[in-house]
Amino acid sequence: MKLRDLAHSRTGDKGDLSCISLTVYDLADYEKVKAHVTADRVAEFYAPLIQGTVTRYELPQLGALNFILTRALGGGVTRSLALDSHGKCLGSALLDMEI
Amino acid sequence: MRKIRIGSGAGFAGDRIDPAIDLIKYGNLDYIGFECLAERTIALAVRQKMNNPDEGYNDLLEERFRLILPAMQGSKVKIITNMGAANPQAAAAKVAEIARSLNISGVRIAAVTGDDVLALLPRMLELPVLETGQPLCACEGKIISANAYNGIDGILEALRRGANIIITGRVSDPALFLAPIVHEFGWTSDNWQLLGQGTVAGHLLECAAQVTGGYFADPGVKDVPDLWAVGFPIVEISPNGGFTLSKLPGSGGLVSTATVTEQLLYEILDPKAYLTPDVIADFSQVQINQVGPDMVQVRGGSGTAPSGQLKVSVGLDEGFIGEGEISYGGPGAAARARLAGEIIRKRIEYRQIPVRELRIDLLGLHSLYPYEMTRKLSNYVDDGHEIRLRVAAGTVDRRAAAAVGNEVEALYLNGPAGGGGARKYIRPVVGVLSVLIPKTWVQCQVKLLEV
Known part of the structure; x- marks a missing residue:
């Protein structure tokens, strides 16, 4: 199944960092999502985009994971030549990940 | 309560x-x-x-x-x-x-x-920039603002x-x-x-x-x-x-x-x-x-x-971004848009337009994510019935930024068949860097007006 069947995401930016959260619809799926969506797997998913690293923070009581991607936005919203200079669309793609 | x-x-x-x-x-x-x-x-x-x-x-x-x-x-x-x-x-x-x-x-x-702590700039120049680790004085671009959070x-x-x-x-x-x-x-x-x-x-x-x-x-x-x-x-x-x-x-x-x-x-x-x-x-x-x-x-x-330190956002004048867009439709749209992008790349090189960084995207195919990432998405398609070429270039001066948009607009007459809806934009780039200063350097003031 797709990650989109189990969780939803929101993306924000801070300078050249992208902040992508994942929240499960049902707390019962948290451990499964946590086991599959590791920082390494997220780094691999975004490898063509980011030049930095991925760190994962866990919030089990909310069923949520928070990923911080460094050197991810072409220098950040003010400098980036990308159309989506905030990288707001990044999290939507992650939901395509196979679980 | x-x-x-x-x-x-x-x-x-x-x-x-x-x-x-x-x-x-x-x-x-x-x-x-x-x-x-x-x-x-x-x-x-x-x-x-x-x-x-x-x-x-x-x-x-x-x-x-x-x-x-x-x-x-x-x-x-x-x-x-x-x-x-x-x-x-x-x-x-x-x-x-x-x-x-x-x-x-x-x-x-x-x-x-x-x-507004711009007046404290001389004391901040040797401070490390959080984003780069280099001292603030080593950054490129003219500093135009410094504001403490x-x-x-x-x-x-x-x-x-x-x-x-x-x-x-x-x-x-x-x-x-x-x-x-x-x-x-x-x-x-x-x-x-x-x-x-x-x-x-x-x-x-x-x-x-x-x-x-x-x-x-x-x-x-x-x-x-x-x-x-x-x-x-x-x-x-x-x-x-x-x-x-x-x-x-x-x-x-x-x-x-x-x-x-x-x-x-x-x-x-x-x-x-x-x-x-x-x-x-x-x-x-x-x-x-x-x-x-x-x-x-x-x-x-x-x-x-x-920590007792405040983050200061430093704004820098970092030149301009020049952009141009044009659309292609119907069968072969993606191929014509790609050809148009190649033409722009060659024109910028031929005319020696001083561009620091150039980005060419096909909106509708792969503009949000790099091609290597996009092509793995489950709903990816390799063509589209309408594709928009977007060119963006970072430049030092406004003239160069304008030249990039003009080259895209010129694709109307000089580019592939059926290009439409060209638009061009120029905008200044304000870069933002951060440094930390002691909270004691900053003094809030409150002024009241009554009506």
Whole structure:
């Protein structure tokens, strides 16, 4: 199944960092999502985009994971030549990940 | 025990005004905060102020206050906003002028300043830039602004002096909402647990509709009722820091554990250490429970003492971005758009247009993500019935930026068959870098105007 069947995401930016959260619809799926969506797997998913690293923070009581991607936005919203200079669309793609 | 009600009236500089006016009229609010100042907005506002000393505040300030002032008559609500941007005093004077023109009196307007630390630049040049690790003096581009993220102190002083409209420059976003809570409940400045929980409330309010169903809907998966009329949020908080978050009955949108969890994690880095000037807030143990339709209860925020340093956003003049776009349709659209992109690349090289960085995207195929990432998406298609070429170039001077857009426009006559809808744009680039300075270097000032 797709990650989109189990969780939803929101993306924000801070300078050249992208902040992508994942929240499960049902707390019962948290451990499964946590086991599959590791920082390494997220780094691999975004490898063509980011030049930095991925760190994962866990919030089990909310069923949520928070990923911080460094050197991810072409220098950040003010400098980036990308159309989506905030990288707001990044999290939507992650939901395509196979679980 | 008395609770207080705080609304959010804006989550960015250009946000909608009508949901804020609805909150002022029908929300039974004690306070409403308008967060209108993104990182680079203040650098642009500094430029406006340099051109005209009476400008440099939020573009929509006048339009907003022409509606806010009549709406707040007869109510207890107080307004707190960073719409002052680079010029809170001129903003306050403008609000006073609007009040007089509307025959409204009994308004005490405070301008909170002190965030502009450009005068301290000589002392900051050797400080390391957080983003690069290099000293500030080693950065490229002319420094045009330096603004410290202040905490709640200036707003608190304005509240103590009886202001009912408070206009600041740069303050931390949650401070707009944390300050009135601290003022009302008399929380001490070292009660980190309460300040941390209050910061959770401020953080959830600062992006307005993003917690009430905005930036959330995904039809068929995450549906939001009447999103077109999404209501802005209301926090009702107790002296012990516990609060509910809701919106006006009858407004559109959705308040659920899902919408609030998404916003809790929005643009924070380590949930255990959300850095603000007033507290290092800990969001990691926050609990969110649905307690009614469109109402959640939030508790469990905490915190520890801040570092005693303030983040300073330094704005730099970094040249220009020149852009051009043109569309191709029907069979072969993608191939013609690709050919057009190759032509632009060769033309820039041939004419030796001084471009620092060049980006060529096919909108509709792979512009949001790199091709290597896009092609792995399950709904990827390798062609499209309409494709838009987009060219963007970073340049040092305006002429070069203009030349890039002109080359794209020239594809009408000189490019592949059937190019349409060409557009070109030029915009200045204001880069933002951060340094940390001791809090003791910064002194807030509060000036009151009465009408």
